[in-house]
Amino acid sequence: MLQAAIVGVLAGAGFLLAYLDADSATDAKARDKVTVVARTVADAPSVQAALSTPDPSATLQPFAERVRSDTEVDFITIMNRDGIRFTHPNPALIGQHYIGTTVEALQGSVFTETYTGSLGPSVRTIVPVKSGGQVVAMVSVGITVDTISADLRERLWTLAAVIGSVLVAGLIGSLLVSARVRRQTHGVAPAELRDMFSYHEAVLHAVREGLVLVGGDGVILLCNDGARDLLDVPDPTGSAVADLGLPDGLAEAFMSSRADEIHVTDTRVLVINVTPVSMGTVVTLRDHTELQTLTGELNTVRGFAEALRSQAHEAANRLHTVVSLVEIGKPREAVEFATAELQLAQQLTDRVVGAVEEPVLAALLLGKAAEAAERGIELTITEDTAIEDTAIAARDLVTILGNLIDNAIDAASSSVVVTARSSDGELLLRVSDDGPGVPPGVDVFRRGWSTKPAEGHGVGLALVGQAVRRYHGTIDIGADTGAVFTVRLPL
16 A cells, blocks of 8 residues: 555656646747747738738738648737737737737837737737838737647646556556565565564574574675674675685685584684575584583593593502412512502602692693503603793693693504693693604694594694684694694793
């Protein structure tokens, strides 16, 4: 209904403007026409010749009527200087005074006016007839207002037909567009569409998970608040994915189907799902930074538990050995065996605890040493290891050193060497192994890189790189008998 009303109002306004234009044009056309005819009659040689005869009307009346008929004007009046008519459409008025303004014509000027004369209101032009530079007669040509109105009415009927056709076409077009819109919106009314859009906007920007809609050309069509926060970018709508400065692997993932894939940025660990749709891809992002950190800490705790279990198992074996030595009558050998084992374990514990002020890091080193021993790997903590209390979060130290030691133990054939010391304004963490080393030209800190065939690996070193970048540190990869990872963090 609203569309029909708008079309009707526009059609009415168009008709009014067209009417005003037609009225003005018709009046101007009539004025131009009577002026041209009046000038033509006044300049005709036959008119001036007839004016010098004893009975000008006998010649001029037939001439004027013939011209009037040919030019479709309503009257042509030729008169002398006193305004006495020589011609008129009504012969009974010949010889009588002309009704209208003659002053301008007697002064030699052409004058057009709307005046009510013997034929009613008319638009008329009066032109002087000159001979030898003097005004000797006058010619008045006019079209009645009724004739002009009849011409305007004919135009209005044509105009009304055109406006009516436009109105009908507009209404039909409006109905067709409305029907098409309803088909495309599955019959949902405009008010319902407005409410649905409001709900969509509210939900889209309220959820913590990120949602990104990427077009087939790689341009972002939609990005909610959660996605902008997780990706740490301003509103990227309308920008290409390649221009956002995302890690290469993450940018590539936006364009193809993915399921629960982990990606590491400079500040976050993200799990992404990418679903292809007709217009491109829908990307959902979840923040697993805390979960990944807690998982790493849980793995560390699990390693401690395994180390304790291993130590308990070894302690039980040593205790059985001591008991057996006592039972066979060798108490001195039993005492020596028991104290020697205790002294070795205590020496390592005392040295690590004394050198490393951060208790979490000290526990990590002791736990990893025990875990390595259980797996037949000798983990050596160098004598120069010494770490004072630092501003670096213990969680990040566990992430860096724990992942480096885990990888070294997995890769080593027999030994791993760990150095951790703070001096000269920096914290040095170095882990080396006697394994096969790192293949040349490989970005080991890229998400997904791993030497292990099992699923779920390839994140640890990426997390190491993330933590190092967070503290504006550096990490170098070298080679000795195996791989050597050296991390330097400014204090």
